[in-house]
Amino acid sequence: IWSKLKAGLARTREQLAGRIRAVVQGAALDEALFEELEAVLITADVGVATTQRLLERLRERVRAEGVRDAAAVPGLLAEEMRGMLEAVAAPPAAPGRGPGPLVILVVGVNGSGKTTTVGKLAARYRQEGWKVVVGAADTFRAAAIDQLERWCQRAGADLVRQHPGADPAAVAFDALQAAQARGADVLLVDTAGRLHTRVNLMEELRKTQRVLQRLDPTAPHEVLLVLDATTGQNALAQARHFTEAVGVTGIVLTKLDGTARGGMVVAIADQLRLPVKWVGTGEGADDLAPFDPGEFTRALFE
């Protein structure tokens, strides 16, 4: 996982850790350096507010620890980033903890990588030996349903689907009923993500949650919001709408392999106060890694 994550983060490594190292090289530890660091962090999509907080903490440590050498700065920044990530970190909910299936609702706008993430999670839980059911509640896109069908066939998971245009909440209900009847360990529910009707979409997600609760009052046990890392700060704005509508328990940050915007991970922790639970670094079944703050900062800085 480690070397794969490191490879997937190549562009962010270059833009963030690489440029931080370049900036401190031979530099004096002064205000001009802090200004350069600020520019680097903002370019890597750490976000303005989070960048200010990080630099404030860095200044404090430099003062408190009497740091004189700018060469110490990358290590200190890595530690502060890690601290921000650890403050909200939480592992993904694990199957096998209760009588019924672990119910995971996967939400996000179209194109974020939602359906792919559902497929990757299905493959992963199957590899771990769990019985998996997938509900195709993104009923507006026939292509998404077919895409899920292929993922499920490859992974050996059961797909519950209806005709395109069916009521998404009804599909979710059917899927949980099937998962319970078949003694499944995990139910993954893919949802729609048409943002142009945002109010309706949020209402639909709430309805889906309510309907699941009729069969299991404790469901959904996890609500994963999928965000496309290549969209940077826009993804954060989007995330606020979803977190207001449904109780998001964690973030899946996809497409980290194609972007230098990996600094978003820190902005998500600091601004949304939500844990990143998984990161996507490619289109294949194996290109999904559970997120770990220590591993992530090491992959970036070492």
Ligand code: GDP
């Ligand atoms: P949805 O509309 O949110 O369901 O998005 P899809 O799952 O259909 O994904 C949209 C596109 O992004 C597809 O071409 C996926 O293969 C691609 N994709 C998803 N996750 C990743 C990732 O982590 N890395 C890369 N490079 N591509 C991804």
